[in-house]
Structure formats: C-alpha cells, structure tokens
Amino acid sequence: MSIKDKKILVTGGCGYVGSVLVNKLLKKNAHVVVYDTQWFGNYLEKNNKLEFIRDDIRNIDKYNLAKFDKIVHLANIANDPGVELNPSLSWEVNVLASHQIMDKINNSSVDQIVYASSGSVYGVKEEENVTEELSLVPISIYNKTKMVSEKVLMSFKDKFKVHCIRPATVCGISPRMRLDVSVNMLTFQALKNKVMTIHGGQQVRPNIHISDLTNAIIHFLENQNIESGVYNAGFENLSILDIAKRVNEKVKSEIKILPVNDIRSYRLNSDKLLNTGFKKEKSVNNAIDEIVKNFNDGKLVEKDSYYTVKWMKHLKI
Numbered sequence: 001m002s003i004k005d006k007k008i009l010v011t012g013g014c015g016y017v018g019s020v021l022v023n024k025l026l027k028k029n030a031h032v033v034v035y036d037t038q039w040f041g042n043y044l045e046k047n048n049k050l051e052f053i054r055d056d057i058r059n060i061d062k063y064n065l066a067k068f069d070k071i072v073h074l075a076n077i078a079n080d081p082g083v084e085l086n087p088s089l090s091w092e093v094n095v096l097a098s099h100q101i102m103d104k105i106n107n108s109s110v111d112q113i114v115y116a117s118s119g120s121v122y123g124v125k126e127e128e129n130v131t132e133e134l135s136l137v138p139i140s141i142y143n144k145t146k147m148v149s150e151k152v153l154m155s156f157k158d159k160f161k162v163h164c165i166r167p168a169t170v171c172g173i174s175p176r177m178r179l180d181v182s183v184n185m186l187t188f189q190a191l192k193n194k195v196m197t198i199h200g201g202q203q204v205r206p207n208i209h210i211s212d213l214t215n216a217i218i219h220f221l222e223n224q225n226i227e228s229g230v231y232n233a234g235f236e237n238l239s240i241l242d243i244a245k246r247v248n249e250k251v252k253s254e255i256k257i258l259p260v261n262d263i264r265s266y267r268l269n270s271d272k273l274l275n276t277g278f279k280k281e282k283s284v285n286n287a288i289d290e291i292v293k294n295f296n297d298g299k300l301v302e303k304d305s306y307y308t309v310k311w312m313k314h315l316k317i
Contacts, residue, residue: 168206168234201241
C-alpha cells in the first residue's frame with residue numbers, strides 16, 4: 001500500500017531515528033507532521049510536506065490527532081542512563097504519553113500506529129534465539145517503561161493495527177547523530193583518540209543499522225495487513241570486543257579493556273520480521289564505514305548534544 005499523500009504523525013521525529021525516517025517518508029511523498037520538543041535540535045530541512053509541532057509529548061492532549069492516517073511513535077527518554085537521570089519524567093514520557101495518544105485516537109480515522117519499543121525488554125536470556133514468544137523480564141527502569149508502553153498500545157489492537165518493533169542497538173549516520181551507542185561510540189573513539197575503551201568486552205549486544213530500522217517502520221506502514229503484534233528488529237549479535245575489532249580493521253587503534261561488573265548479554269532473533277517479507281540491507285560494517293567517511297570529510301563534528309546524558313544534564317532535565 002502506498003503511503004503517498006498519507007498524513008503521518010511522527011513523535012520524536014527530530015531524533016536520531018526520526019530524522020532518518022522523516023526524510024524517507026518525505027521521499028515517498030507522505031505528508032509528515034513531526035511532534036518533538038527539539039531538546040537535541042532540529043536537523044530536518046524545510047519541505048512543503050513537512051510540518052512541526054514543537055512541544056513536550058506530555059502535552060499531546062492539546063492536539064487533534066484524529067486528522068492523521070497513521071502514527072509512528074518514537075518519542076521517549078532513551079536508554080538506561082538517560083532514564084535514570086529522572087525516572088518520574090521517564091515514566092510520564094515513555095508510558096503516560098503513549099496512553100494519552102491511544103485515548104486521543106480511539107474511535108478516530110487513524111488506522112495504524114507503529115511503535116519503537118526496545119529489544120532489551122526481554123532482560124537477560126540464556127537462549128541463543130531470543131524470539132518474541134519468550135517472557136519479558138525487564139531489568140532497568142527504561143526496559144520496564146518500554147514493556148508497559150507496549151502493553152498499553154497492544155490493548156487497542158482490536159481498534160486498529162498496532163505494530164510494536166523491538167529494535168536492537170541502532171548504529172549508523174543520522175542528521176541528528178548519537179555518539180553514545182556502541183558502534184558509533186567505539187568508531188568515533190578510534191577516529192578521535194586512536195584508542196577504544198571497552199568495559200569487559202565479552203557482553204553480547206544485538207545491532208541494527210539505522211537504515212534497516214527506518215525501512216522496517218516503513219515496511220509496516222506500507223503493509224498494514226501484517227498482523228498486529230510485536231516484532232524483533234536486530235540482525236547481528238556481536239560481543240562488544242568483536243565490534244571493537246571490526247572498527248580496528250577500518251581505523252587502526254588501541255583497544256583498551258577495563259574491568260566491568262555488568263556482564264549481561266542480550267541477543268535477538270528477527271525471523272518473525274523477515275517472514276513478513278522484510279529484507280535486511282545494511283550491517284555494522286556499513287555503519288562503521290559511513291562514520292569514518294563522514295568524519296574524514298569533515299561532516300561529522302563532535303557535539304555535546306550527540307550524547308544523551310551529557311545534554312540532558314546540560315538542559316537540567
């Protein structure tokens with residue numbers, strides 16, 4: 001199904017994932033409204049099919065959401081360290097706002113919502129193949145907010161299509177860059193300092209290229225007939241040390257290994273997503289190459305706002 005001329009609301013559309021997604025939606029001639037606080041800036045270029053609502057997601061009750069065809073819900077306080085700065089704020093943004101959105105669009109013309117959850121909701125699993133059928137045992141507050149938000153959204157699946165994507169750790173270049181996620185962070189450390197610092201290194205993390213994640217979101221938008229539910233999105237389960245070694249193949253640097261108390265490993269199996277017809281196109285190696293090229297071309301320049309916790313502290317959030 002074409003999304004041309006569809007009115008799509010993207011919450012968190014100025015963020016790391018949102019900035020890439022919005023540009024792709026515009027190329028498909030969708031009409032996009034971005035709802036974002038713009039705490040981390042706005043790197044989206046003007047477009048006659050792009051509008052902005054600059055506001056806190058907790059104020060979404062003020063707006064008419066019934067005019068949209070579809071919603072992509074990305075707005076959240078990201079990752080464990082960011083959430084732990086202000087747990088109350090994180091419950092309000094990550095969970096309460098999700099409930100407000102669903103209440104607003106209930107019995108409206110909105111026919112689909114795609115939600116970016118997290119692959120970390122499973123907690124630590126011994127199984128090599130962590131599929132959607134396994135139990136959720138979230139460990140951190142961030143993991144718990146994502147699990148509860150999923151349950152809120154899925155409670156409306158009889159009213160319209162609800163697709164919850166559980167992404168792995170995202171990597172790759174975005175207009176609104178992040179340098180505090182593993183692949184991006186290690187690559188930038190190697191480029192800037194010629195030293196990568198890792199803690200432990202044997203911990204396994206699932207990874208997904210930002211292009212594949214945004215393509216997966218569009219895949220659901222264009223294939224609304226796919227059954228409502230949760231879908232893992234991660235294609236490379238790699239140890240942190242393996243990621244560092246891949247970076248070292250591109251940027252010769254020292255790998256400095258420090259002790260660590262947190263030896264948790266996370267894996268994802270994404271066969272369910274692939275069985276819907278989705279095709280993975282990029283890899284961790286592609287992300288490393290992109291970061292190296294952008295750095296060498298002078299397009300990737302470090303900013304405090306590329307680090308979630310550092311910038312939230314700066315903004316006193």
